[in-house]
Amino acid sequence: MLVYFCNLYSVYICKRELYMNPFPPYSSVVESKLAGRYITNAHIEPLLSDFNHSIIGHTITNLPIYRIRIGTGSTKVLMWSQMHGNESTTTKSLFDLLRFLNTNPDWLENLQLSIIPILNPDGAKAYMRVNANQVDLNRDAIDLSQVESRVLRDEFDQFSPDYAFNLHDQRTIFGINGNPATLSLLAPAFDQNRSYNPCRTQAARLASTIFKGLQPLIGSQIGRFDDSFNPNCVGDAFQSAGVPTLLIEAGHYPDDYNREKTREYVFYAYILSLQAIATSSFSDLSFYHLIPENQKIFFDFLLRNVSFTENGSQQRGDVGLQYQEVLQNDSIAFQAVFAAAGDLSHCHGHIEPNCEKLNSFEFKIEESAQNVLNTLNL
Ligand SMILES: [Zn+2]
Numbered sequence: 001m002l003v004y005f006c007n008l009y010s011v012y013i014c015k016r017e018l019y020m021n022p023f024p025p026y027s028s029v030v031e032s033k034l035a036g037r038y039i040t041n042a043h044i045e046p047l048l049s050d051f052n053h054s055i056i057g058h059t060i061t062n063l064p065i066y067r068i069r070i071g072t073g074s075t076k077v078l079m080w081s082q083m084h085g086n087e088s089t090t091t092k093s094l095f096d097l098l099r100f101l102n103t104n105p106d107w108l109e110n111l112q113l114s115i116i117p118i119l120n121p122d123g124a125k126a127y128m129r130v131n132a133n134q135v136d137l138n139r140d141a142i143d144l145s146q147v148e149s150r151v152l153r154d155e156f157d158q159f160s161p162d163y164a165f166n167l168h169d170q171r172t173i174f175g176i177n178g179n180p181a182t183l184s185l186l187a188p189a190f191d192q193n194r195s196y197n198p199c200r201t202q203a204a205r206l207a208s209t210i211f212k213g214l215q216p217l218i219g220s221q222i223g224r225f226d227d228s229f230n231p232n233c234v235g236d237a238f239q240s241a242g243v244p245t246l247l248i249e250a251g252h253y254p255d256d257y258n259r260e261k262t263r264e265y266v267f268y269a270y271i272l273s274l275q276a277i278a279t280s281s282f283s284d285l286s287f288y289h290l291i292p293e294n295q296k297i298f299f300d301f302l303l304r305n306v307s308f309t310e311n312g313s314q315q316r317g318d319v320g321l322q323y324q325e326v327l328q329n330d331s332i333a334f335q336a337v338f339a340a341a342g343d344l345s346h347c348h349g350h351i352e353p354n355c356e357k358l359n360s361f362e363f364k365i366e367e368s369a370q371n372v373l374n375t376l377n378l
Contacts, residue, residue, distance in 0.1 A: 029103075039118070065121060065148065065151050072108070072112055074112070075112065076162050085130070088169070096263070141233060164235075171251075177292060180221060182251050187200050188227065194227050203245055205282035211290070235247045298349070303349075303372070319341045337366055
């Protein structure tokens with residue numbers, strides 16, 4: 001496998017620096033039948049026949065939960081995505097990974113993967129975080145009150161993985177030192193003291209491997225997620241059960257609301273971590289502690305020093321606008337609403353328009369801000 005990687009080395013020019021890109025050419029692996037933010041069972045079902053797949057449960061509305069198995073190696077890796085139904089980026093990357101592995105079987109010499117691409121198909125269909133019972137599956141690891149939670153736990157118990165990947169999307173509000181958090185990583189805690197045992201250390205070294213490997217591409221856009229311990233979160237529960245578990249959160253990349261560029265970086269993160277697992281070569285724990293912590297510092301639009309009225313009083317200050325994602329005709333529409341007003345000098349906007357010619361407007365939380373954006377030609 002390492003020989004294969006060496007053959008794939010190609011020289012890229014990025015940020016005026018010359019460096020070696022160790023990844024497979026992305027255009028040759030991208031699953032073009034999946035695109036955009038709205039990914040459901042109906043989107044992945046036509047792809048399943050290319051893989052060894054089975055149905056491992058049904059939701060309360062009788063939608064199937066699919067599992068794909070690939071590889072017969074000795075090291076077992078469990079990966080699940082869309083436990084939150086509206087978080088589809090890591091699912092797209094999983095099918096890119098599967099396409100890559102299908103055409104590069106030598107890569108699986110030491111690996112055996114069990115992949116649940118959409119754990120919460122009802123949430124995916126309705127484009128919502130929770131399942132059809134309005135339960136957040138990532139707060140159900142102890143109670144196992146929902147069928148999706150039990151399906152995942154059964155797969156965890158029966159497959160008995162050596163590593164687990166908990167795959168999510170995060171909102172556009174997260175950033176690191178003024179850059180958007182395109183990826184966030186976390187080796188979840190297994191106790192209240194957030195201590196490091198060999199299991200959590202191994203998960204953190206996986207995160208280190210990704211952080212180090214993606215430095216030349218998005219080094220300043222990788223964050224570390226809050227590691228508060230919550231035993232009802234699945235990652236914390238699996239880490240507590242002694243299986244190194246890594247959380248990957250796909251986030252914002254400039255001008256990429258469909259998250260196709262982010263999807264590419266998630267694919268590279270999969271490649272880096274699976275390569276590390278297959279060859280037992282991980283970066284040091286010290287790199288994990290170098291990953292900066294995520295901060296909630298971004299708005300989709302930040303209007304600086306503008307005039308507005310709030311509750312009838314005229315004001316001048318900054319106004320932050322945030323997109324709401326709305327399912328319309330089987331795709332996702334982005335509708336801006338007012339989110340915050342005042343001194344937002346410590347925050348950033350993914351877009352910060354010139355507002356010199358903007359007239360005063362009324363600020364009201366939850367109100368559509370599209371008229372203001374129209375005025376600014378946005
Ligand atoms: Zn999530």
